[in-house]
Amino acid sequence: IELLLRDQVYDDCYPLHAPLLKNIEPHMIPSWIMTKGEHRNTFDRMKLWWHWSRISNVFKDQPINHIKDYFGEHVALYFCWLR
Incomplete structure (x- = not known):
């Protein structure tokens, strides 16, 4: 991406997601983090990573409920259909 920005192929870029803290397990997250709005999206992605996108899963x-919480009902319905 940096090369494309430098060559002016793109004007700017924006990350789709904030960085994911892969080394933190859900039980290690303090309970107060769930109530703060700015941390909710990160917490939902961490739950998805832990319960869905790891190779052990x-x-x-x-985890349809976690998918629904992060992506919304339309995407969760698609994954329900794939079952």
Whole structure:
């Protein structure tokens, strides 16, 4: 991305998500973080990573509620249909 910005292929870039703290497990997150609005999105992504996108979860059921919380009902319905 930096090269494309430098070559002026793109004017600017924006991250789609804030960085994910992969080394933090959900039980290590203090309970007060769930009530703060600015941290809610990060917490939802951490739950998705922990319960869905890790390689150890390949053969487990998809966490539809976590998908719905992060992506919304339309995306969660799609993954319900894939089951």
